[in-house]
Amino acid sequence: MNKRGFASDNFSGVLPEVMEAIQKVNYGHSMAYGGDPYTAAAIDKFKELFGHDIDVYFVFNGTGANVIGLSTLTQSWNSVICPSTAHIQVDECGAPDKLTGCKFIPIEVKDGKLTPELIKTQLHGFGFEHHSQPKVISITQCTELGTVYTPEEIKAICDLAHKHDMYVHMDGARLANAVASLDVDVREITNKAGVDVLSFGGTKNGMMLGEAVIFFNPELSKNAKYVRKQSMQLCSKMKYIACQFEALLTDDLWLKTARHANKMAKLLEREVRKIDTIQITQKVQSNGIWAIIPKDKIEKLQNEYFFWIWDEHKGEVRWLCSFDTTEDDINGFVALLKKELC
Template identity: 45%
Template sequence: MLIDAMYPKSFASDNHAGVHPDILEAMTTANQGDAPAYGDDTWTAAFAEKVKEVFGPEAEGFAVLNGAGANMVGLALTLARRYDAVICADSAHIATHEAGAAERLLGVKLMTVPTEAGKLRPSDIESRLGGLGNPHESQPAVVSISQVTELGTCYSPDEMAALAETAHAAGLRLHVDGARLANAAAHLGCDLKTITADAGVDVFSFGGTKNGALAAEAVVVLDPSLSGAVPFLRRQSLQLASKMRFISAQLTALLTDDLWHRNARHANQMATRLADGLADIPGVTLAHPVQSNAVFATLPHAVTETLRRRYLFHYWDETAGTVRWMTAFDTTPEHVDDFLDDLRKAAATHL
């Protein structure tokens, strides 16, 4: 379905938003003259230094093109053997929305675990460790979690630290799909380092595209023993951009003067405004806690279909009538209030 003038604002994904003006300005600045390719430029060097400033002196940042690519490079770093496996939630993006990339490209088995609200617990990790040392079974090598989860929920720093401790005690590493890491930190009221380096994470992706960037993601390595392989894996995974300066400039802009936080906090606030506005609408209930810029709601199909004639959004579970509404850095209070008004009208018509 194409977005055109009939859709006043998309609530389908924060990927649908445009580019933040500060990021466009950073790209314009990087567009002055020539520069060496493949990351041998001053903008990429500046990004590497900014990563150390934000995440700690041992952190190594590598710009990539997209989130799935960031996950594949990050996971590849942690998988040393052909029989390794990844423990993840059954709702994890790597298991549900990356077209089997992990299995096809990495040849890895995903050991999925049913979860509540998309969050793994230490006991979930332990439940998949029974085959360690058994030559008849794939061997868990890494735990992968999403922060924010696919259900819009967030791991607290203590929850992440507990997962890291459990993983490390079993000889596993902890990988984080951080496509919306900024939204998690904004919700938790902490900096990015608190839920990565300080929590015991080994490698993670830092998402920019969902937070105001054009096409900019990063793999950040916190375990120094892993970083040397990134340049080779990034190239092999087709994630090494020729004009890297334009990606690096975006990521540096996000990490400068807390732009990442301002964008994510605003998106989260708009989701909270939307969720709060549902309270007086009959037949509409929240399906999951609102802890980021995602609102999951369950409502009658007739109401949903009426609303979808004007707004772009998707079913999450069509059988149950659950939909997902996403807000972004450029969602305004007026966008939310207009959406709620139309939802009230649709509910009044069909209920």
């Protein structure tokens, strides 16, 4: 499958700058397990972005990042509150449940976003030995439905969590798209808003592989290195992950790519809204569109431009744009939609 479709930003290739960075470090010998200068340089890039009072751990993938972040904050008798649509709830095969030992409490949401009012329904049983103890609220930015939390919304959730001696974990697999959408400093929706631990995504934004777990309070990360090792996420040749992040965070490349993906989604939205047989179901705030289309047309459309079905009962599908999506891709797909659906 070489033709660009709209299934996922995971389907895209690797940014040229990232590939060049990998090639540059691919010579000579370096200390393993993060003792190399490339890992140090990448951590410095993150400190430029978020401030110096942070702790950074590189891992292989997003599930690993989420597991390490959550495991470091919890004990097995704790519970984690999350949206019903969250990746940790739906798409990680129970890895967070198994490896943290925690109870996960999903809350039904319409737009992927938790609110203090929804969360408060689950804040009970504190100190009661028969009840799992709420410890973490996990939110996703951008959400699994492409929507975006504002800084004020995140701060309200963080304030509520900290009031109850709880922490906030953010799954930021597509954090770059949220920052680009809101046009704010990344700190405004992370550490300044009160987020305690962040899974910072790289793979969906042009890296070959790799994510980062960022602790905004180093006191919380005392055991993170042991959790990472036990979770089989400690990369021996860490320079190959780290150098990608250094490239991605240089000259705001991570934001340029996200802005482009968001722009392509807006272009697709504008054209799709002209087709009466398509119903867009969520606000288009990042790089994705969720839409209901005639079920009997889905397979034929997928054969030309592959995409995923989101809800097969409703005929709801998801179209995601990537750093390498072009206007020609959009125009070709829209022409196909018009041909089959109009």
